[in-house]
Every structure is written in structure tokens, then in C-alpha cells.
Amino acid sequence: MEDILEAIKKSAIKIEKEIKNSDGSFSxxxxxxxxxxxxxxxxxDEIIEDELKQINIIKEIISEEKEDSVEINPNGKYLxxxxxxxxxxxxxxxxxxxSIFAIYENDYSGNNLVASVYVIYGARVxxxxxxxxxxxxxxxxxxxxxxxxxxxxxxxxxxxxxxTQKNWSSYHRELVNSFFIKGxxxxxxxxxxxxxxxxxxxxxxxxxxxxxxxxxxxxxxxIFEVFPFAYIFEKAGGKAIDGEKRILDFKPSHLHDTMxxxxxxxxxIEEVKKVYANRA
Ligand code: AHM
Ligand code: MG
Numbered sequence: 122m123e124d125i126l127e128a129i130k131k132s133a134i135k136i137e138k139e140i141k142n143s144d145g146s147f148s149x150x151x152x153x154x155x156x157x158x159x160x161x162x163x164x165x166d167e168i169i170e171d172e173l174k175q176i177n178i179i180k181e182i183i184s185e186e187k188e189d190s191v192e193i194n195p196n197g198k199y200l201x202x203x204x205x206x207x208x209x210x211x212x213x214x215x216x217x218x219x220s221i222f223a224i225y226e227n228d229y230s231g232n233n234l235v236a237s238v239y240v241i242y243g244a245r246v247x248x249x250x251x252x253x254x255x256x257x258x259x260x261x262x263x264x265x266x267x268x269x270x271x272x273x274x275x276x277x278x279x280x281x282x283x284x285t286q287k288n289w290s291s292y293h294r295e296l297v298n299s300f301f302i303k304g305x306x307x308x309x310x311x312x313x314x315x316x317x318x319x320x321x322x323x324x325x326x327x328x329x330x331x332x333x334x335x336x337x338x339x340x341x342x343x344i345f346e347v348f349p350f351a352y353i354f355e356k357a358g359g360k361a362i363d364g365e366k367r368i369l370d371f372k373p374s375h376l377h378d379t380m381x382x383x384x385x386x387x388x389x390i391e392e393v394k395k396v397y398a399n400r401a
Contacts, residue, residue, distance in 0.1 A: 122224070122236060125179065125199065126250060128172040129222055130265050133240040133248060135168045136205070136220060137260070140212060140242050161212060162186050165205035165220065173201055183229070183376050185345050190376065199235070200225040202344040208312030217243035219314025223349035229376070231369030237349035241318050249321070251353040257322075273359040276388035277325020280305040281316040284340070288333035292400040296393060300327060313341065317350055317384060321357060327389035331364070332381045339381035343373045347382045360390035364397035 143161050166186040173182050173193065180197035183190040185204040204221040211218050224236040237251045246260035249271065258265035280300040289297070301307070305326070310316055313328070320326040330341050341347050351361030351368035361368040361384045368382060383393045 122178075122199075122252075124176045125173070125201065125224060125236075126238065128176055129169075129220075129238050129240070130248065132165075132169045132172045133220060133242075133246065133265075134260070134263060136165045136240075137242050137246050139164050139168070140206075140218070143212065162206050162209050165209075169203055169205050169220070183344060185342060185377075198226060200227075200229060202229060202349075204342070204345040207314050207346065208310075211310070211312050216310055216312060217241055217315040217318075218312055219318075221314065221345055221349050223345055223352070228372070229344045229348075230372035231343075231348045231351065232372075234348055234352045234369065237352040239314055239318075239349065239353070241314050243315060247318065249318070249353065251356040253356070255321070255353055255357045271321045271357050272324065273321070273354070273357045273386045274324045276386050277320060277323060277327070278305050279308045279320050279323060279326025279328075281309045281320065281326065281328040282307065283309070283313075283316075283328070283330035284333045285335065288335045289331065290333075290400070292396055293329075293331045296396040297329070299392065299396070300389070313346060313350070317354075320385065321353070325359075325386035325389070327383065327385035327393070329383045329393070330381060331383075336379070339379045341379055341382055343371060343378050343380050344376060347380055350384055351382070354384045359384065359386045361385075362390055362393065365394060 166184050177194045179193040179199050181190045181192045182201045202223040208218045220240045222238040225233045227233050240248045248258040248265050250256050255271040257268045259268050282297050354361045363381050
């Protein structure tokens, strides 16, 4: 596991340099969900693949930018799912982006996750590792220095509301408004890494990306976006559900499956459950 974490740290330092030096132009490739891939997505994917390929305890890897998994060592123990540069289009408007990693044993079901890591490339470069607890590191002169553990309180004040609002269901709109009425404040950058990082650092709040009329199965991918953050939120003392059920009890049928997701501290997630249980 230590080798994998070191490889992630090395990749993050290289990706950070690419972001700072990129011109943000598009490549002609399409990824499996049909989006235009930014050159930076491709470059970041290659950087990570090159680092992970050198680690023989890894059985295979699957990236958001790859159609299929890539075998590393048939006798390896771990499967690594990753999103090399989540929210990459935000680079063009100079907002924060991130890399997300999920380390599994046996298969890509939520309950087989054994560690999650993300990196946020913002005003600072932070790295968060969840094993038994959640640790925050910060890049200082080419080295990640431990800062502190991350834990969530019982409730927060942030309401991070994903999805196109005109495509929300009426009960989801009611849920979002119920938090604003209670005094929660909108914080939403359009990048799940900075949005979730903010909730973790401020010790509470809610991030939602629901099913919508245009995305009936949600937008965010189970293996490399939803499961890793569900693991991090649980290890930090929070919760992660699909509206009703615990996210980590899900198992994808396909590598690029998506699902609706809600991440937060205990109070907000209990409120989500009440509204979703009573939806018309
Ligand atoms: P990406 O993996 O194609 O970058 O998309 C994932 C991002 C998340 O970071 C964010 O939460 C979500 O897309 C926002 O989606 P949108 O604003 O397009 O509905
Ligand atoms: Mg992504």
C-alpha cells in the first residue's frame, strides 16, 4: 500500500506542473461517456498509469479516461480505479481541479474498498488519504507534509448543490431549499473535489448530485468518483447515501456506471433520507 501512495504523490507533483504549464486546448479523442477529452486529461492519465505500472502489488487499473481496465500483474492484490483530472474543464476558468484514487481488493464493489486518496490542485496542493482515518497533507517544496486528521462534526452549514436545477425533481428542490431556509449557504464550484474538500475542511455540510430528468442515473461514476469519496466521508465520521441506501453497499455492473450521491455529516444525511423516503 505504501508503494501505491508514493506513486500517487509522485503523479500529483507531475500533474500539478502540467496544469500550470498547459494551454488548455482540446484533443480530438472522446472518452467512454462521449465527452471531449482535454489534453490535460490524457496527459494526467498517462502520468498516473506510468507510475502505477511500476508497482507489482497492483493487479489492474481502470481510469475514467479508459474504456477498459489495464492489467499490471495477474498475481497482484489491488485494483486501482482513478479519475486522473476531475473537473478538467475548470482549468480554463482557473478553478480548482483534482485527481481521485480508489484502491480495491478482489473487485470494484464499494465494500471492497481498502483505501481512498484525492489530490486537489488549487491555490495550494492538498492530498487526503483515507485508510483507517483521514489524513490531510499539503505540498510544500515538492514534498507532502502532514497537516492534521480530518473529522466531520454532527452538522455543518454548506449546501453544495449539483446537477442542472431545471432538471431537478420537485422533492429534491424541496430538500435543497429546506437547508437554505435553515441558514445553510451555497458553496458550489462545479468540481466535486474542491466542493467535497471544502466540506471536509469546514467539518460538515451537504454535497448532492441527484438523479435528474436528463441524467436519470446521476452523473458521477461509482468506481472512481462516488465510492472513493463515500469511503473518505465515512472514515471522517460522516455518511454517504444514494438518497436512501449506503453507497458502499453498491456494486457496479459496468466499469463506467454512475449513481446519484449525497455526502455529508450525519444531520444532513438523515434529512436527505427523510425527504427521499417520502418522495411522491
Ligand atoms: P468530469 O469527471 O467529466 O470532470 O465530471 C465530474 C464533475 C464533478 O467534479 C462535478 O461534481 C460534476 O462533474 C459537475 O457536473 P455538472 O456541473 O456538469 O452537472
Ligand atoms: Mg470525473
